[in-house]
Amino acid sequence: MKERELVIVGGGPAGMAAALAARAAGVRDVLLLERDQHLGGILNQCIHPGFGLHHFKEELTGPEYADRFVRLVREDPAIEVSLRSFVVKLTGARELSFLRPGALEEVKARAVILATGCRERTREMIAIPGSRPAGVFPAGLAQKMVNIEGWIPGREAVIVGSGDIGLIMARRMALEGVRVKAVVEIQKTSRGLVRNVVQCLEDFGIPLYFQHRVSMIHGRDRVEKVAVVKVDDDFKDLPGTGFEIACDTVLVSVGLIPENELLEMAGGEINRRTNTPVAPAVNLTSVPGIFACGNACKVYDLADSVTKDSELAGRLAAEYLGAAA
Numbered sequence: 001m002k003e004r005e006l007v008i009v010g011g012g013p014a015g016m017a018a019a020l021a022a023r024a025a026g027v028r029d030v031l032l033l034e035r036d037q038h039l040g041g042i043l044n045q046c047i048h049p050g051f052g053l054h055h056f057k058e059e060l061t062g063p064e065y066a067d068r069f070v071r072l073v074r075e076d077p078a079i080e081v082s083l084r085s086f087v088v089k090l091t092g093a094r095e096l097s098f099l100r101p102g103a104l105e106e107v108k109a110r111a112v113i114l115a116t117g118c119r120e121r122t123r124e125m126i127a128i129p130g131s132r133p134a135g136v137f138p139a140g141l142a143q144k145m146v147n148i149e150g151w152i153p154g155r156e157a158v159i160v161g162s163g164d165i166g167l168i169m170a171r172r173m174a175l176e177g178v179r180v181k182a183v184v185e186i187q188k189t190s191r192g193l194v195r196n197v198v199q200c201l202e203d204f205g206i207p208l209y210f211q212h213r214v215s216m217i218h219g220r221d222r223v224e225k226v227a228v229v230k231v232d233d234d235f236k237d238l239p240g241t242g243f244e245i246a247c248d249t250v251l252v253s254v255g256l257i258p259e260n261e262l263l264e265m266a267g268g269e270i271n272r273r274t275n276t277p278v279a280p281a282v283n284l285t286s287v288p289g290i291f292a293c294g295n296a297c298k299v300y301d302l303a304d305s306v307t308k309d310s311e312l313a314g315r316l317a318a319e320y321l322g323a324a325a
């Protein structure tokens, strides 16, 4: 099995920042594995501005923010980038297996950084009852469809959840001519940034229903309507407050789950509630020589904070490698 000094899994902002920081701290050999065909991670589909205000003191789009790091990574001959490389196995002894087109590769690393990001919570996870028609999408998937694949998922949409992804998708759909009929939020306030509530909903006249939930999705082949009901402070339905909204699309934006299956496979301890590594400090895991950063470590609101903390992960890995040498 080929030996490498540092292997990083995930080429989003976290993995790239960790790679650059590890190199600056003296690591001589970095292999960066990314399952997608491009570096940049989730930023590639975030074409709205709002990135880099802290790190670059500029307002960039997601792809522009990512590109600044992609260039630096590409310029460094000691960082080998392997795209379309899906890591499917990690052991506690830091042996990795990854699938590349036409090949299964194996590598042993002296240190590993997991920068695998998050996946979206789904309709099933919040148990919205009803039939199972087409037209129900996780909001981030819809964002990828619209911004990368060039598809519009529907004509009349209701959005469940008012975090930043839900808010940004409300505006994105409206800009594409979709009639966004409502954003339905079970909490009393939005978890999203105030600027996003104003710029993504108020500026577009999109109604936001706080303390309401989608209680049923109706439709045979395609979504036809949703039932909505007001809830009390204990999230119990208030009788007589129900109403229906006709729509053909429901976007579900109800949170993210850190991707830590590889760490679990390697014997790392995982907090079952948050799916994050159990460790004494950010970027550490319970397995020596395996570090985690970015959204795999905890769900961040800002890419700038991902960059900052992931640089620390790169330095921690370098320190570990220095001490182990």
Ligand SMILES: Cc1cc2nc3c(=O)[nH]c(=O)nc-3n(C[C@H](O)[C@H](O)[C@H](O)COP(=O)(O)OP(=O)(O)OC[C@H]3O[C@@H](n4cnc5c(N)ncnc54)[C@H](O)[C@@H]3O)c2cc1C
Binding pocket: 009, 010, 011, 012, 013, 014, 015, 033, 034, 035, 036, 040, 041, 042, 043, 046, 049, 050, 051, 052, 085, 086, 087, 088, 115, 116, 117, 118, 140, 143, 164, 165, 168, 259, 293, 294, 295, 296, 300, 301, 302, 303, 304, 306
């Ligand atoms: C819709 C949306 C809007 C946002 N808006 C803003 C904003 O306006 N401003 C802001 O600052 N932040 C924003 N953010 C947050 C920010 O984009 C994220 O916090 C940041 O991108 C997380 O970086 P990451 O590298 O940890 O994860 P990701 O960007 O998700 O990267 C993880 C990478 O790991 C790869 N990967 C996963 N598993 C494997 C595997 N087994 N093998 C190989 N590769 C693997 C994935 O393909 C992916 O490329 C937004 C996020 C979203 C989703």
